[in-house]
Structures are given as C-alpha cells and as structure tokens.
Amino acid sequence: MQELAGDGKYFIDFLFLRVYTDFSKGGKMDDRERIQNELLEEINSLKRSIDGLEKIGSQYMKVDEKLGESESRLSRVLEAIQEGITFSDEKGNFYIYNPSMEQLTGYTMEEANAASDFITFLYPDPQDRDNALKGVEELLATKKSREIEAVICTKAGELKNVLIYSSIVPYEQINLFLSVYHDITERKKTEQILKIKEQRYRLVAKNITDVVWTMDLNLHFQFFSPSVERTLGYTYEEALSLRLDQLLMPDSYALALRTIVEEMSIEEKRESLDPMRSRVLELEEIRKDGSTHWVEVNASFLRDADGRATGILGVSRDITERKKTENELRQAYEKLQRTQAQLIQAEKMEAIGTMASGVAHEVKNPLAIILQCINFLESKYSGPRKNIQEVINMAKENVSRADRIVRALIDFSRLTELEIKKDNINSILENSLNLIGLEARLENIEIVKELNPKLPAVLADKMKMEQVLINIILNAIQAMPAGGRLFLRSYKATEANCKNYGECVIIEIEDTGGGIPESNLDKIFDPFFTTKGAKGSGLGLAVSRSIIEMHEGFIDVKSQVNRGTKITIGLKTAKGE
C-alpha cells in the first residue's frame, strides 16, 4: 500500500510537470494567474485526494495486517492439525504442505517439490499409483471431491495406510488441488485384528456344537448362540419362543425343574451361598424334526450388581456319542458280567457235576445194599407184627428219596450241551402244559393263557426248555394247594425289559400262591435250596437257570408273600426273525 501511496505522489508531480510545461510554452499573465489558480486548486484537490488515498492506504494496511494474522492463524492451524494437508497445482507443485504431512511422509515440501513425480515416490503399489492418477483426472473432469485409500511408502521406507480426501479449488485460470491425508495405519491394524477375531468367531460359531443360552427366572429363553440352529434345527427366533417343556423330554424336563427349584431355594436362604456354583445335568432335548439327542448342560445363575440371581446361563453340549459309547460300554460290561457269572456258574456246575457223579456212584452202592436189606427184612417180617411194615415202608421211601437226589445230581452234572433249533416258544409252552394239565385241573387251578400268536421264533433246545417250563409250572401249582390262577404269558420284549440281551421273547409264569419271602428270593436258584422238604431235591430251579443261561437268556423272579410269584424268562429270537 505504501507503494500505491508513492505512486500517487508521482502522479501529482506528473500533473505539476504538465501544468508547468504548458505555462512555459508562453501564455499570457492573466492566463498564468488563472492557470496558477487552477493549478493550485487542482493541487489542493489532489492533496485532498491524496489524503483520502492515505486514509484508504492505512485501511489497506489494516486489512493487510488482518490478512497476515489470518495467514499466521492458518499456519498455526495447519501446524496443529493432525491430518496431512497439501495444496498443489496440476504440475505437482506444492503450495501448502503442512508439518503433519511432513511427519506422515518423512518428506519436506522442498523435497516433494524437487521430486519430478511425487506420486511415484509416495505410492509403491502401481495400482495405488494408477488410482491416484485416475483420481486427478476424475477430479478435473467432475470437479467433485473424492476419497481414496492407498498405501504410501515414507522416506524411511515404512508403509502406511492413508485415506486421502481430494477436492479441486479453481483459481483464476488454473486448478489447485486440496488434499487431506489421514493416517489410518493403526485403524487398519485394528481392523485387521478385528477381522481375524471375527473370522475366528465365525469359525467357532460355525463349527461349535455347544449352545450357549440364557433364560430369565420365569424360564423364558432370552438368548441362544447361533449353534442352536445347527444342533436343534430351530431358527434363533423359534428357539427363543420355545418353552422348556417343549425343548426337553418329560423326564429331563422334570429333572431340570427339580434342579431349578432346589437352586432357587438355596438362593432364597442365602446362607453359605456360593455365587459361582453351577449344576451339571444330562438332559434329553427334542429337535425341531422330533428326534432327540442328549446334552450335558452346565448351568449357573446370572446375577445383578448386588449378587441377586436374575436369570440362568447355560451351556449345552451334545453328548449323544458319549452316551452311545457309555451305553455300549455298559452293555459290554453287563455282558461281561453275565458271561463271568455264567462261567462261574458253569465252573460251579462242573465241580458239582464231577462231585455229584462221584458221590452218586458211591451213594448208590450202599443204597442198593440198603434196599436189598429192606427187601430181605420185608420178606421175613411181613406178618402181623405191629409197625414192622410201616417202618419198612419208611425205609424204602427214604431210599427212594436218596436215590432221587442222586439222580437229580447226575442230571445236574449232565447240563453240558444243547440241541438248539428254531422253535416257537408258544408250542413248547403248550407241550409242557399238556404234560401237567391234568394235575393242574386236579388242583383246582385255573390256567389263564395270554400268548401272543405272532411271536418270532426263538433258539431253543425244546426238551430242555420243556424241562424248565414243567419245573416252574409245577412249582407254581405246588405253591397254590388251595387252588388259584396260573397265568402264562408270552410276548415280544421291549428294549427295557430285554436287559440289553438284544431281540428277545418273554415268557411269564405267574401264580397266585403264597409267594416267596424276600430273604429266600436270592437263594431259590441255588443248588439244593428247597422249601419243599423231602419232596424236593433243591435242584429244579438251579437246573432251570443253568438251562436258560446256556440259551444265553435270562430268568428273573418277583414275588410277594400271600400275593404270588412271577417268573420271567427271556429267550433270544432267531436271527432274521
């Protein structure tokens, strides 16, 4: 502005010179005065103009000062701002290049300007370089600001992720570019970490079979992990609307409710409360398709800041395979136990058999002698002498009894091999019944038959099974001296009553007799155990059990005193039946 004021003075001097020149060209005196006056007037006018100009000049100076202040403020802003800011022309000359930009790139504005193509320097990736160049073209074409993401290489060789906002600022005939560089390296790293975490989460969510869930204390589900869809077949929304009794099998539902009630009562007492305690339950869940699967649920209470229970958090893990393995293991163990018991029984029988065989012959000879002696005495004392015949008869009967025991022992020792064939258990039962039907009628016993006619064939030694059934039926008849009812049933076993023996057929023989005291129940299959006194050998049920076990079947007894006894026999069905 001072220069402008200076120019004004030169202009006045110029005017004076012109007036003087006109005057020196020789005008008249009057004219000279007039001219002088005019000139003076003009000079005064000019002076006034100059004063005015000087005023304007000082105003300009103030504006200039303000501009300087603005410039300085802008500089400070540019220095303080964390984003890199550049202002450049189309040729790549930078006019503004703030300290953050220097810090970001490691290059000063001079270095940036010195580079023939700064973009080449800045973007190591050709793709980014192309994008940047295209960006410039687009900016020029559309005049619209744009945003790109790129990787730059700093002077120190460090790669940084930047987000660049560019806009075009037309100035007179040229276009200037304003660019803001935002360092997003850290954000990118965080994003990358988050991405990895998310991928992991997705991987876990995709593959995990555990279902995490929460419910309120009214037993309404509040949350399910995404795995619910895969494990139960329900969508998240469907699962949330499920009631506990819809999700669990009745027994499992009852167990779950019982456990919740127990835990709630512990909560109410608030004594010796372990807030971290959890309960582990094995529950059977129902899938959407109606199938069921076993889960192990680990559940604990959700609590508020005061430690009060507000809900239940649970993790359900599928244990179908574990259950299956456990079941197989249990079956194998039971089979092993049965086999072991059979082996022990077989060993016992072998020992008893060997002993019986030896004893039998040793006993039979003296018995033969005693009987012959009795025969002799009988012939000598068959006269009227009192009691002689009675005593002789008693002696003979007891020889017969001893002989029966010995014969039973020998029978017992001969349980070695079976002649197994496919047979119908109903016909074996009918045959057995025919052999003793008369006796049953005589005893005033009603026989109630409930035989399933459509039973699969069983694998059995017909003769030996008849022996077993006759034995048991006779026992039942003898248990009802005053008459009663004898139930004979046959049916196909369910999984529950087949005791893991596989497919089998059940035969039940039930009487309404006096029953067996509980103390005797576990002895009735023992050899020589009898409640019939002299009438029984004590080997009938022992032999029966041995025969059933040789068939790889089972025999059970249930009895109630004065109510009756039920013998249950399970026999394997023939393959392909």
Place this chain on the structure above:
Amino acid sequence: MGKHRILVIDDEKDFVKITKLNLEETGEYEVMGLLSAKELVSQVHSFKPDVILLDLLMPVIGGIEACQMLNSDPIGKGVPIIVLSALDKKADKVRAYKEGVVDYLVKPIDKKDLIIKIEKVLQLKK
C-alpha cells in the same frame, strides 16, 4: 427141575451177600458170589450159571472187560449177563449192550424188579 444158578460179581461184599440172601430166600435160585472177575471164567466153567449178575465199576478187572473175557470163552459166551450198576449214563448202557449183555439195571434195585428181570432172561434162554 433144579434151582437156577445165579453168579453175582460185585466188589461190594455186602451187596453180593444180600443179593445172594434175597435170591436164595425165594427157594428158586442157587447163588454164587464173586468179589472180583479175576477167576470168573474158571468159576463159570465149574459153577455153570444160568444167569450172571455183573457190576461194571470194579477194580482191576471192570465189568466190560469181564464181558469180553466171557465172550471169548466158549462156555462163558452162552451165559446171559444182566448188568447191575450205579452207572446210569446212556453211554455206559450202550457200551454194555455192545458187549452182549441182555439187560441193564441201575442200582438201587428193588428185589421184585430184579427177580422179574432174571425170570425174563431165563424164559428167553429157554
């Protein structure tokens, strides 16, 4: 007609004795008892029994061996043998029948049953 001669061979001394008593007491039989089969053939030659009652389980010479001895003797071969044994397995019976015994009774045996069997054999012999 004289009494039928019965030869009893059993290692049980009392059995031999009481069988002898029981049979002789009927007045129908003359009974000789042997406690082993050692001199069986010579006794058969001298006693000439109508029926032999033979035990199977005997020490030194068993009943089956005794049968074989008799079968290889021209006189012994013709004498019917009834086995009186405590053994009652089918296999024992089959073995005995294979050696030509005519009957097999399992001890203890009632006197009446024994006499019925002896009479039956004697009738067959006739």
